[in-house]
Amino acid sequence: MREEQVVEISGETRPRTFAGDRTTGKSRHALILQGDTRFRFRKAISGLMAAIVAACTVFGVAILWIILGYVLVRGLPALDLAFFTERPxxxxxxxxxxxxxxxxxxxxxxxxxxxxxxxxxxxxxxxxxxxxxxxxxxxxxxxxxxxxxxxxxxxxxxxxxxxxxxxxxxxxxxxxxxxxxxxxxxxxxxxxxxxxxxxxxxxxxxxxxxxxxxxxxxxxxxxxxxxxxxxxxxxxxxxxxxxxxxxxxxxxxxxxxxxxxxxxxxxxxxxxxxxxxxxxxxxxxxxxxxxxxxxxxxxxxxxxxxxxxxxxxxxx
Amino acid sequence: MSQQTIEQTTTEAGDSPAAGMEVRNLSAYYGNFLAVKDVSMPIERGKVTALIGPSGCGKSTFIRCLNRLHELNRGARVTGQALLEDQDIYASNVDPVQVRRVIGMVFQKPNPFPMMSIYDNVVAGIKLNNARKSRSELDEIVERSLQGAALWDEVKDKLDHSGASLSGGQQQRLCIARTIAVEPEVVLMDEPCSALDPIATFKIEELIAELKERYTIALVTHNMQQAARVSDYTAFLLSGEERYGRLVEYGPTEQIFTRPQEAETEAYITGKFG
Amino acid sequence: MQQTEPVRGPSRIRLDVDASGRGDRIFEGATKAAAWAILGLLGIIIILLIFESRNIFGHQGIGQFLFTTTWDPVFLEFGVFAFIYGTVASSLIGLLLATPVAVGAAVYIVEYAPSWLRNPVSFTVELLAAIPSIIYGLWAVFILGPVMRFHVEPFLQTYFGPIPIVGGLFEGTPIGRDILTAGVILAIMILPTIMAISREVLTQVPDTQREGMHSLGATKWEVIRGAVLPYARAGIAGAAILGLARAIGETMAVTMVIGNASTSITGSLFEPGYTMASAIANQFREADSQVYLSAIVAIALVLLLIATIINILARILIHTLVGRHNSSTRIG
CATH class of the missing domain: 1.10.3720.10 (MetI-like)
Structure with missing residues (x-):
């Protein structure tokens, strides 16, 4: 945990009424509104997953256009009048x-x-x-x-x-x-x-x-x-x-x-x-x-x- | 709970360590619709602040601005400031996710995670923030949080059962345990008893009185008796012809209910409307 | 309400039940007959397929038919196990490739996409379901097959071939007409099915679940992974299984790229194979004996049973989610 990210809201320590103490000796008032290294890691994962699911969607949309595109590009040269009027x-x-x-x-x-x-x-x-x-x-x-x-x-x-x-x-x-x-x-x-x-x-x-x-x-x-x-x-x-x-x-x-x-x-x-x-x-x-x-x-x-x-x- | 006990707990909670809040000129919008306009009030530390008002007055919207939950709605935004001690939670360098870690919330309808056990429900928040905790540390947190939510004795033998298997009142206390497990500064409660029967409601109210020893609490309720029973300060919100909610009056609960300064407050608490 | 007070003169009010009642009875009877006809249709399909496959089961027994791999019409030996293997292998590849992408797209549409983008995007992906199977087959033969043969399969062989066990999946000469290519085209074909149902299921997840996780200080992804996906788990499994059902019954696209050559099971994905459906499509015209013909009908019977069981299973799973309590919306 990097010290400069920690915003101390108050110096007081809270009386312990619950069983046991917290693991860190830090004040429970240490309020981290900007986030520590681990939090930045979690944010990065979140952003990465957003990008991945967006990519899944792009893939789904793209594959449709790719298939339709091939049908159009390869199919158009075949079309002439005879194509619609004659038998094979x-x-x-x-x-x-x-x-x-x-x-x-x-x-x-x-x-x-x-x-x-x-x-x-x-x-x-x-x-x-x-x-x-x-x-x-x-x-x-x-x-x-x-x-x-x-x-x-x-x-x-x-x-x-x-x-x-x-x-x-x-x-x-x-x-x-x-x-x-x-x-x-x-x-x-x-x-x-x-x-x-x-x-x-x-x-x-x-x-x-x-x-x-x-x-x-x-x-x-x-x-x-x-x-x-x-x-x-x-x-x-x-x-x-x-x-x-x-x-x-x-x-x-x-x-x-x-x-x-x-x-x-x-x-x-x-x-x-x-x-x-x-x-x-x-x-x-x-x-x-x-x-x-x-x-x-x-x-x-x-x-x-x-x-x-x-x-x-x-x-x- | 009698009037006397309220005053007793009020004095006792005076040296509570939890952080308080100060709301300054806060307005909340859904798209272009102004839902709450220009509210300024404190949320005193270590006290219970009740938000009352007729339905549609914006009290739920307002409380959801206090942990930046409101902005998750599509097109929703907030202007103004909400200070946690001296830190504006709406400042540009503040991450809303961290705000919600420090300012927890209990909802109108109990919402335990049905696919998780009771145990996993309680540690769900801990696991997000601190992946490497030993089993014994987690056990300790679970016991402490469930005791803090007055649920331990009822569930200690079935911690591996689904959170959805509990009764409504137990589910709500499980949600409270889940919220206090991450040791927030402020606990927001949005009509936490509205889906519960009277006995479950009484238990939650007792619990609120205990919780304020350690946490600052803001409580939305449509039940004026509840506000009078459990809160130290009361804010009365109202949306009049303007359709947006505004703060009519804020003060010590006793004063609001016995000597309201505003005619509208008096009309509301004497049951003339709403 | 009709008044039945006596009227002066001959009554013009007709309370003659038969006049309208008969018409109603006939109409209701006719519609009910149609409903019965539909029940009968499924019954006839099942009975006829069982009846027409009697010769093969009389000829060699169900066990030999299902669990041997020798398919030799000349010597009248019909074992479909290789076809079952080809069906299961290609469908599972399709499922494994399609499900993550489909669920990812559904998550994007429900959780991330701005509202103006939601409908156009899901509509576009669902259009994939409207493309006929034969066009997927055509595209797979001329575009996907060569890409698999010259790029994907050599790549897989180079990098995964040397690994023990896993390498066995990528043995043999890459030809682009094999179980892997069939699996890839199946993945594309079942993508819209799984995506559409997953999207439906994800929208059923109450907002209170998301808010509960948000309020513990979870990031957007942690909300999805911790609250949304677990809640939707059964429904997503149902979506995947419906996709599997579609893959198992798929015929043309698979027939055109799976190779239709091998009746042996080597374990390599680069091996040409047969699925049950492609075996039917390729061989029905060659059925020159009663037993051969009956064997082909029996494959269809097996396919029908598998598809039916899978469909029922998927519906049960999807139902478990939709039946659950709903979200409460909030107005302050």
């Missing part, structure tokens, strides 16, 4: 585009929505409006487990259920797999949103003699519309990026195909096929497809935000 060239040939994959992805997501959304939204309505007690808790628990299911497991399930039984990879199988992935996401977010609708709105409608089911459809769901859209888009964005389950179900396709019983192209699968092939041109196309995929996902969320915002403006 045969193995090893230069040129062509990913139009079937873009359309295939959109088509698969649309069909997955048609299969999964009614089930998910109805379940959310049940949980929020009707379920009390154990059955509701059981359903919520199962939804959590479904959400935690590795997507490859969903892929294996649909593969054994549909692909093996029908003897063919198909767009339908892919859409079912995506639907199973979307259902827990939509059900969870929509239930959370419906729970936020104030009860007074329900009561106001019920007091007018409107039956419960009409109240839910005409009052509760419209009030929660923006939240429901957000939840659905979240699920669509997630499904749009899924690769493993699609690989096992739709397989991918070099040609335009809208027959649900045939293999169908999808953007993530196309990226995979391009990336693992040994051709530089295909690698460029993989980056280009990645750029398109990220842009689609980003656009989807932006459009929703915009739609949700303008709807709120109308309401208010």
């Amino acid at each position: 060239m045969p193995y090893g040939e230069v040129g062509g585009g990913v139009a079937p994959a873009i359309l295939g992805s959109l088509y698969l997501i649309a069909v997955a929505c048609a299969i999964g959304l009614p089930l998910a939204v109805m379940t959310a309505i049940y949980l929020s409006e009707y379920a009390h007690g154990r059955f509701g808790d059981a359903v919520r628990f199962v939804i959590d487990l479904l959400a935690g299911l590795p997507s490859i497991v969903v892929g294996v399930f649909v593969w054994t259920l549909i692909v093996i039984n029908t003897g063919s990879f198909s767009g339908l199988a892919g859409a079912v797999a995506l639907a199973i992935i979307m259902i827990p996401i939509v059900a969870r977010t929509v239930e959370a949103i419906l729970n936020l609708v104030p009860n007074s709105m329900r009561e106001a409608s019920l007091a007018l003699g409107v039956p419960t089911w009409k109240t839910i459809i005409r009052v509760v769901l419209p009030a929660a519309k923006s939240g429901i859209i957000t939840g659905v888009v979240l699920a669509m964005a997630r499904a749009g990026g899924e690769t493993a389950p699609l690989l096992m179900t739709t397989l991918g396709n070099q040609f335009f195909n809208f027959d649900l019983m045939q293999p169908m192209a999808a953007l993530p699968v196309q990226i995979y096929n391009y990336a693992v092939a040994p051709y530089a041109d295909w690698h460029t196309k993989a980056w280009g497809s990645a750029l398109v995929l990220i842009t689609l996902i980003g656009l989807l969320s932006l459009l929703t935000r915009w739609a949700v915002r303008s709807q709120k403006l109308v309401e208010s």
Whole structure:
């Protein structure tokens, strides 16, 4: 302890009423407001840790921009008109585009929505409006487990259920797999949103003699519309990026195909096929497809935000 | 505690060794909102100074300025001076962390560290300041502090239990033990009994009377009877139409409660508002 | 409240319960059916996977399937232990690398960041979770892999290789497509999961805990280490375990960089490996016999069981914290 840092407040010594004395013979009034060497060490540690946790944050933010930056820089050269309008060239040939994959992805997501959304939204309505007690808790628990299911497991399930039984990879199988992935996401977010609708709105409608089911459809769901859209888009964005389950179900396709019983192209699968092939041109196309995929996902969320915002403006 | 005992302890505590404080023109802000305006008053050494006033009068904010805890809130700042003996704790060369080491605080709601044992709760502050203490030294500090907080007999057989396993009143005394373990000069208490039942409250009040033998105490309370029972000096704060809190009157507790100088003080202690 | 006083003339008030009651019953029934369908979905997934893996367990028994490392479709020997090892090794590397960084970022956001910076920063880090797995894979194949091969792995080998025991982790030729690279990409992928939940958990820590530590004369870091992190311990463990669950089930990114070559366990992180998920993704098209096909379904079954157990565990841990008492805010 360096003497000049010690500020003596008072020379008095305190009478000892407690058992035993302190280790140092120093006056208990030695009041160190600026701190001794050990205190400066503690301050230094504190500052160092602040710098370290700040660096962790910088890393998290930087890694996002690094990955997005690579996708942009390496993907842009691949983009031309043909990329969006033509189908992929045969193995090893230069040129062509990913139009079937873009359309295939959109088509698969649309069909997955048609299969999964009614089930998910109805379940959310049940949980929020009707379920009390154990059955509701059981359903919520199962939804959590479904959400935690590795997507490859969903892929294996649909593969054994549909692909093996029908003897063919198909767009339908892919859409079912995506639907199973979307259902827990939509059900969870929509239930959370419906729970936020104030009860007074329900009561106001019920007091007018409107039956419960009409109240839910005409009052509760419209009030929660923006939240429901957000939840659905979240699920669509997630499904749009899924690769493993699609690989096992739709397989991918070099040609335009809208027959649900045939293999169908999808953007993530196309990226995979391009990336693992040994051709530089295909690698460029993989980056280009990645750029398109990220842009689609980003656009989807932006459009929703915009739609949700303008709807709120109308309401208010 | 009767009126007589108060006066007795007052005279006895006169030669207490703890450092006193002197607040000069202290104002506290949350962002641009002025919460406490221009308070000047002493915190007499070795005495209990009670801060009373209706809720929202800024008494909690004020006491949190006395160990520089207020400035931890986002956007919060303090102007003016608070002297500990002759040293301004707001001086530029003073580190707030060291201020809090010397001016401890007990909170409204007991806040023992639930993941630590009773023993570790008591030595938590010691370990920060002095890493290399022998086990026997620590044992001694734990016993001394828990005895000082009148908790030793109740917990001496379960020092390894979690601090959260105690009752509310015991938790609060554990927090007091934790505070006095680092041997501060001043102990600030922010409504320490508001979450406790009457029996636990009585024990804390008894303890306060003992603690002032060794420490300077500032006590925020909304309970006027409590202020009258345990304090030597009382400050009455009020936020009127201006919305910021200000010091209306300060004086010996007996005087504030029997012969208040200000009409507002009289109105408050006679229960006309608040 | 409806008044039921008699009205003159034919009543216009309809108290006909059936008119609205039937609609309500149908609607409630329909929504309840949907809820049942979801329960049924999980049931069917589990039952079908068990049913379709019956051939492999009949063929060689559960013990040989789980605990041997020979995976030879030609001779119909299917032991997945090497896949389990690859899964656990790469996921643990991911967890060990990601958790400190994720918790550090969460601590920065909750304890240090000025309020205007909080939301943009946590939003940006959480965007990492929105990037599809295939794009991580693409980036890992062309950017991360070469960096690991030419810079990180030779460095590790030079400086840690000679150390006994530890050196064993860094044996072999650095190729950049191995368990270590898979672990690194997994770390990046689970970073946002662990960060987001840890941040949530840290904001649940009552301010009274921080103030209590501050009032003992603790520095900012001592407050965090002594009061905040211990209080949030269970929740942070839950966050890490949820991250682990995500890592274990992750397929594409791992498949693209883990090498998919070895079925032996050498202990070196520079060894190409297989995870359970990447084994499925690589081999499902080659399943030309009932037993082979059944073996692949059985891997998925094991994966499902592990993921489910881990998810339940994580939820219990996170719950213990959130269920506890909350902070009281103060107004003087």
